[in-house]
Amino acid sequence: MNKIKLSAMTALVAAGMVLSACGAPAAAPTAAPAATKAPEAAKAPEATKAPEATKAPAAAKTTLKVLVHQNPPMVAFMEAFNKKFTEKNPNITVDMSVVNANDLSTVSQTRLTANDVDVIDMFGFANQAQPYMKKVDAPNWQQLIEAGLLMDLSDQPFVKNYDAATIKDAGSYNGKVYEINLGRVSYSGIYYNKDMFAANNVKVPTTWQELVTACETFKKAKIACMTAGGKDGWPIFVGAYGLLGALYPDQAALVEGLWTGKITWNDAKAIEMWTKMQIYARDMMEAGASGIAGDAAPGRFASGAVAMFPGGTWYGPAIDEAKPSFKWGYIPFPGSDKADDNKYLFGKYDQGWVVAAKSPNKDAAMKYLTEFSAPDNYQAFANAVGFIPTQPTAKLNTGIGAEVAPYLANFRVGYEQYYVGPKGAGQFANPWASYFKPFGTYDDPKTLADKVQADLKSGLDAVK
């Protein structure tokens, strides 16, 4: 009898362990956060100069190792481009690796150090130390240049295909070019479902109040208002960077103000921001968004499960791919009650190409970038990924391009591209909506505001 009981118990526990392997469809990791800002500071060592790109195919068999971050439309384009490239250059094989955006810097570091990569996708240069910042470390791209791990591309003919301001702002250091940046993206906008808005008689919101009303209308119709790829962490709060931008349109000045103490995260204006962020996290974002992987979120939006999707312009092609007939629009996040304050799009320089200084395949790498930078190929790339082009001859002729075109004059570099935290600052020293319940522990804007400011001030005091 006892043995029967024991057998039954054992079977039950074992069944529980096996059942834990069953589950709903989840997804994998995704795309981008990143950079900007023209650096100028310490001296970089002489990096290896790139050879002049040659036109004849490489004589010996070469395997070119390329590293990119996970962004499905971009990866699909690169696979097609690589195929075309190897057909044209039969002596070169492209070995492309794809990693999660969150792991790109780690993998770049280890593979560069191991001399195991030739061409790397790197976000635009950003977060450089400013004169008012004390005791901050150099950003990782600057560390890589100073270690002599990135190749000087200054004399490469293909650099001239890109606009000079982009090359200077997002790819240069100490007057030398180390990256060709491939496009700007905005992350402070909201995608909306045109048919769903029409069916529910909801006006496309241009003010915060209109956004709140729109969400309430959808909620009454039992439709979730917004979703995000919260499993990757940052997508849950990146949409609310538009809210931050509506209240602090000059984000470089915001960062300087925070460092110098002229702006605090718990003054009246900031409390307004935190109050709205709480509404965003608690009432607008769909329950369960924290489990959705970044690259699954566009598909969820395209499925019609939610009315809106706050996120970056890089998601546009993925939404189209998920459901080509789906009608969507893209607007700046209306964080302010005045429509005029909501006309800005905030963003960054996204993906760019750098070359390993110690690459044994320099000729092949230059050939690769030359081919990629050819206007036709670049245009096809920009169309595939939905970037705002950085080649002056390229046209903004994508769905997302048409949506952002009216706001391009108001494009601004975002807060996260300027901010460098002081050493000693606590872990809450960031304007992130995800600190609020249900994604975090806070449910009172004032309490959170005081905590965020205290965490920031602790670091500022420590580096005085």
Next chain:
Amino acid sequence: MTYHFGRGWARFIPYLLLLPGVIFYLVIALLPSLATSLYSFTDATGLQGAPMHWLGLENYKEFLFMGQASKDNLDALGRTLVFCFFVTTIQFALGLLAAVVLNQRLRGTNVFRTLYFMPVILGAVIQGLIWSLFLFPLGGPMARFLDLFGMRSEFLGGQPSEAFAWVIVVQIWANMGTTMIIFLSGLQTIPSDLYEAAKIDGASSWQAFTNVTWPLLTPSVNTNLTLNIIGSLQAWQLFLVLIGYRNGTQVLGYLIYATGFGQTSGSVTSSFRQGYAAAASIILFLLVLVIGMTVQFILRRREARILG
């Protein structure tokens, strides 16, 4: 004196045979550990060719005493101990229970042993994926179960304390098989005639367990406790795979990884700070050393008392 390998130069054969292993250990384990302790006094970035400067105790001061960040670090240290306590005690108890049950002559014990041990061979990424699916908040099995009671949760992406508790559950699920196997091997070394003698003396099952099984399992108990404590103090992969870098959930092992590879600020241009991460590693090492040595001391005394 007896020389098993003969006289003359042959006496050195054992040392020569040991040499490859010793060299391997020096190169793979000891030298990197020593290098880490040296790096902890520098601003090393981990980049080949990057300039490195001697900072003395600066990294340690920053980790332990600089602003709110140091208090957050100490919180991570405390969380590491909490994680260690719950993982060690629960994993130990469940592993022992499973081993005792599966040491009986039951039908299908080999199947159950395999099932319980299977998570061990999966690796952290697969383990994390399985549990991410299980805890998927939009219609995953656990969400559906809670829904029966009108409840819902964000699970791994929600309250930090809840996410932390789930990592404890997964860590136990992932490693209990090893604990069970060690106990099973210990149980199978206990002669059956001891149980027969106890039975003749009228001992109940519980008395047989406490007076025969438990004392004779002492070597397995010691091994399991040591492995569980050290393993849980160093855990970080499941934190990375299941919840990533989130406030209120980090343990020291994950904090070290995130700092060393520039993943702490949420910005993709965070600096590489391997010197600072090395200092944190040394603090973790000291913690493991002190706890490990104390536990070893207590366990050895206990073993000597019980087994003589």
